[in-house]
Amino acid sequence: MGVGWLGVAGILIRRAVFLCIALILAVFLTGFILGITGYVDTIINAIINEEVRAYRQTLIMLPQKPNASVIDSLVNQRKSELISYWGMDKPWYARIIPMALNTLMLNLGKTQSPEVTNVAGLQPYSPVADVISSCLPRTIFMITFAEIIVIVIALLIGPFVVYRIGSFVDRVIVAYAAIMNAFPVWWVGMLTLLTLGYQLRVAPRQFRPVINEINKFLSGDLTAFIGILNYVWLPILTIVIVLLGPWIYSIRAMLIKIVKEDFVTAAVARGLPEKQVLRRYIIRPSISPILTNVLLGLAGTLGGYIITESVFDWPGMGTLYYAAITGGDAPTILALTYVFTLVYVVARFILEILYVALDPRVRL
C-alpha cells in the first residue's frame, strides 16, 4: 500500500522542516557555546586591552606629551568607544543572538580577526562572505577532488571484487581497508609531508602559496592549473591512499548484501551474462545506499577535514574555521557552522527526493 503523491509531498515537507530545525539549532548551539564559556568575551577583552595599551603608548610618544590626567581621560574615552564598538557593554546573549539570527538570514557581517583574513589572503576585516567564497574553491580543489577520485576508483573496483569474495584480490582489499581504516588521514598527511616533503624534498612543504595559483586560475589563467597541481598532488595522494580502502570496503559490503539475495542467484542460474546480472540485479537495488554514501561523503568534504587541512596548512575551509576559532571571530565561526550544516542538510534533502525518484515503492 503506497502513500500517493500527496503523502510523498507531506513526508518531504516534514523532512525539510526538521532539517531546517537542525540548521537553526546548529547555529544557535555554536553561538551558545561561544557565549556561555566566555570565550569570545575573553578574546575581545584582550583585543580591547591591547588597543588601549597601544593608544596610551602613542599618546606618551607624542612630541608635546600631554599631561597625565589628559592622557588618562583620552585613554578612558577610547576604551569606552571600543567597548561600545565591540558591544561589550551588553551581555553576551544580547550580542550573539542577533548575530546568529543575522547569520541565518545570510547577513554574514564582517570578520573580526586578522588571522581569518590571513588564511583567506584578504585585507583585515573583509566581509565574511568574501572570506568564505575565497576559501571554498581551495577546499574543493583539494578535498572534494580527492574524494571524487576515491569514489570513482571505488565504484570501479567494488563490483569487480564482489564476484570474487574470498579470492586473493578480495583478501588484499579487505586487509588494505582494515589497515587504512586504522590510520587517521591527518597522520598519514604528517607522514607524507615528513617523507616526501622534508626528507626526499620532492613535494612542497609550504602550501599557502597555492592561494596565488588558485586566484590566477579562477581569474581565467588556465595555465595556473599546473601550479595548482604542483601543490595539490601531495594532499590528494594522501587522502586517496587512506580513504580508498574504507570506500572500496563499504561499496563491497553494500553489493555483497544484494549478491546473496535469491533473485540474483536465480538470475545467475538462468545463465544471464555476468555484466547484465551486475547492472540489472545488483547495481540497480544498491544504488540508493551507494548514492547516500557518495552524496553525504561529498557534502562532508567541505567541513570534515579541518585537521587534515591544518596539518598541510592548506588555506581552505578547515584551516579557516580553526583560524576563526583561535581568533575568537564569532561572525566567521557562526557563518562556517551554518555553511557546513547547510551543505549537509541540503545533501540529505536531495537524497530524500532521490529516494522517492529511485524507489517506485514509495510512490505507489
Place this chain on the structure above:
Amino acid sequence: MSLASKAYDSWVWLRKEILSQSAGKVAFALLLALVIISVYAVITMPPDYNRYWNVGVYWRHNPKNAPPEWVSSLGYACVTHRSYDLRLAEPVQVSEGAGRLDISYNLTYDLGVKDYPQGVKVSVNIGVPQGVRNLRLVLNLIKPDGVTLRRLIDYTADFINTSVLKVDFDELGGLTLAMLEAYRDLVSRIDINEISLRPSKYLFGALILTDNREVAVTPLQGRYVFNIQLSFRVDGVSSQDILKYLRRSQTFLVVVVGTCYGIMGTDYQGRDLAEGLFYGFPIALVIGLLVALISSAIGVIAGLVSGYYGGFIDELIQRFVDILGSIPLLPILILVGKSIQVTYTGENKPLIMLATIFAVLIVFSWGGLAIVIRSMTLSLKSELYVEAAKAVGASNMRIISKHILPQLVPYIAASLVYSTPNAIITEAGLSVLGIQHGFPTWGNILSEARLNGTMAYWWWILPPGFLIAIVSLTFVLLGLSLEKVVEPRLKR
C-alpha cells in the same frame, strides 16, 4: 537463569565465534597486549605523571631532539649518552689533612664516533654533616690526547647556616680559561666567543693547525677522564662521615649528554618519548572504551525505549537523533575544546578538558546505534514468543531483558568495537590542532612534534601514529570478525 549468567553465555559464544577467525585471533592477541601494557603502566607510573611531563626542568639532563639509541645499528653516528651517579661511585682518592678533607672521583667516557656530545652537565644536591665549613668542587677533563682542561667548574660553597648544597651546572663556566691555559697558541687564532657558543665542540674536539695557519676542530675520539675533586674544610669530621652523607644525598650527577637517547628518543625539551608513549596506553584505552561504553549504553536504552514503547516518545527520540545527526560534530568539538582551554583557569584543567571532550563525543555519538536498535526491537517485538510472553503476563522489563536484549548483543558489541577507535582518533586529532589538555597522550606528543619539531623528526611522529593505528586496528579487526556474527550471510 539470571541476566548476568545469560550475558556470560553470550560472551562465551561471542568469544568462540570471534576466535574461530584469523582476524579475531589477531585482534584478541592485540587487545590482550594493550590491556596488559595499560595495566602495567597504571601500576608503575605515578598518577600525576602529567606534572612531570610538563615541567622542563625535570628533563634537562636529557639530549634534545635525540633519535633512539638503536639507530646506531642503522649506521647513524650516535654519541653515547651517559649519566654517572656519584653517590654510587667509588672515589679514587680520599685524603685527610689538618682541617682538610679531599675526595676525588674519576669518570671515564668513551667517544666512539666522529661527533660531539650535546654537552656536559653536573647536578649537585647533597647534604653534609655538622662541622663542614666549606666545600670546593672542581671538575677537570683529561682528553684522550693527554691535554687536560683544568677547572671547568671551580665552585666554592660555604656551609654557615645550611648543611645542604643544591646547585646545577648546566654550562661549564671555566671552559674558556681552561682552553686558554691548555692551548695558548692555538686559541689566540680563534674567536674566543666561539668557545662559549659551542662548548662541547671544544670539550671533545682536537685542535689542529691547518696549512693556511687556521685552527680546525674535529671530534676527538677516545677515552676521556672526568676528574671531580671535592675539598672540604672541616672541624672534626671524618671522611667516612662525608662519604656516608654523599651516598645518601638527593642528586649527585655528572651527565655527558649524547645525541641519542633511550629506545624511543626525546623531543625538543629532552622528554623521554618512551615514557610518554607508555603513559599514553591507559589514557587511549580509557578514552576509547569509556566514550564507546557510555554512548552505546545510551544508544541501546534510547533505541529500546523508542522501538518497544513507540508513540510519542519514539517520535521524540527519533527526531532528536535526526537533528543531532545533522549537526557537524568536529567543528562543535573543536569549538568547545578551544573555549574551555582558553577560558577555564581553575585547577584540574587537564581533567576538566578531557571530561568536556568526553561529554561532547558521547552526546553526538549514540544516535546511530539507537536507530539500529529501534528497528531491531520493532521486528523482535512482533515475534510470536514475545506475544506469548506478554499473554502470560510477563512485565515489559522482563520481556526486554529476557527476550529482546540478548538478541541484540552482537549488534551492541559491534557498535562498541567500532566506536572505540573513533574516540581515540578524535581526541588525537584535537590535540594535533593544538587543543591540548596536558596529559601526555599520543595525540599530544604528535601535536608537539608538529608545533615544535618542524615535522622533521621521524622518531617523534611515527611511533604515536603507529600506536594509534594499532589500537584502531585491534578494534577494526575485532569488528570485522564480529561482522560475520552479525551478518551470517557473509560466511563462506
